[in-house]
Amino acid sequence: MNAIILSAIWGVVMMLGGVFIKNKLVPKYLAVTGLVVIFVAHLNELISKKSLFSINVHNMIRIDNFNLTFIAIVLACTLIYFLLSASDIEKVGPHVSEYFALIFFVLCGISLAATFNTLLLLFIGIEIISIPLYILTGSDKRNLKSNEAALKYFLMGAFSTGIMLMGIAFIYGGTPNASFFIDNLQLGLGKMPVMIAIGLVFLLISLSFKVSAAPFHFWTPDVYDGAPTVFTSFMSTIVKVGGFFAFIRLFQNAFGLIHDQWQLLIVFITIATLLIGNITAVFQQSVKRMLAYSSIAQAGFMLLALFALNDKAKEGILLYAAAYSLATIGFFAILIKMEDYTIDGFNGLAKEQPMVAFAATVFLLSLTGVPLTAGFQSKFFMLMAAVENGKQFWIVIVAVLFAAISAYYYFRIIQAMYFKEATNVIFQSNKPSGFFKLILLMTMFLIIIIGIYPEIIIGWMYR
């Protein structure tokens, strides 16, 4: 509750602050302060189970340890994102304060989409996430690529919203007790009614659009490539895991009882996502576009949680959210500062900036899933969940094979950094500062600590 209300309030504060504050440096500090306040208030709620606000939400919001932990992860990742990249957000355009305000609104939407208990709040939460993102994507107004990405994202997003609403309408029509509450759909264990089945398929399609799962992923590379790189970093990590969390919560709470009737659909989507993401990423020359495809590939792994839908999957999605967000945010933070976004741009980074190159290596190893990193633990939990599920065992083998393929394109960057000579200038205008390196180091240690003791995240779920 704290996170939802405070982030919405802080978004408004930032927006109004933009009118009065003319100094371009102030919004950054204002945003970081606000986020720290929200984070502390949220941790307080997580520990004491009491919100600062007592509002009767008529059971439309359900708060438990699972989603409180998830929101805490999202807020922590956003804080690291601000600390690493806030100075790059300032460079996107003149409306610095508004960019931060939109990010706070997105955080409000994610908290709402993580705690919803009715389809109405699912819809509103997803929309509060999406609409600010259309603006952030198009924030580089003179750049044609940014325009194109914004328009494409907007049209695809609005289209998938339409499909989601149709699904919601059919589910409403299909339940005998005329309710939008997801735990009150009265689905028996038998065959689903036709209207519920239609609604489920519509919802599955639209949420696959939102989390860019194949075959509905085609907008992702273009949008991630065209958006300003700082916002790509935010979109492909925090927003994506937020969408996933809503996806999993919806399907667990509303359709968990009839899991075996739609499980095969998820198998198909998972395999397609892993295949398309990994294979296409191999052929990319631009690192930014490669990361877009890699985010599709990682989405394939996160879909395993939806496939398994047991306790291990819940732990897995929390770990995956943390591991994937931290590693990708860290790597993007380095990429933003670079001149050349192709793989050759990384040539000789280890000689010029050994610390930065080492951190980048850890991030890439974590994305691949090498032991001792958070990425390994998260992939391990996902695969374990899929094994415990007991059906369709072969999907585990397929997932491991694709994880091996992903090593190729991640290691190509490590190879460029360590074993190739620099051909041109790596950092021209914005060299990494001492503070930046410190935060990068902290992120790196966080990844390693989570990789050794995953309990520090999972433990919050069982308090």
Add this chain to the structure above:
Amino acid sequence: MDIQVYIALSLTLFTIGIVGVLVRRNAIIIFMCVELMLNAVNLLLVAFSKMHAASPAVKALPTYASDAQIFVFFIMVVAAAEVSVGLAIIVMMYRNIHSVDVNFLNRLKN
């Protein structure tokens, strides 16, 4: 009238919307087709609300199946917010390339 008639009508409108989004090349017309999809959903929700209200089990509920009609208002509000952002994006694109044809949008492919 029968609920099937409403379902058929709103599915028809919805399909027209989907086909429009996939076939038309003018950004504004695509946008109108998306709005058509949303309004088809509005119609369906109101029809379902009426359908549920006729059943005796729902008559006992305090909401009396009116929550779908409230949902429609939320859809209208969100659609309005989407219009404001979407038209701004289309205007921004028009300023740069003096066209709203989505076929221009192929710079990112290569």
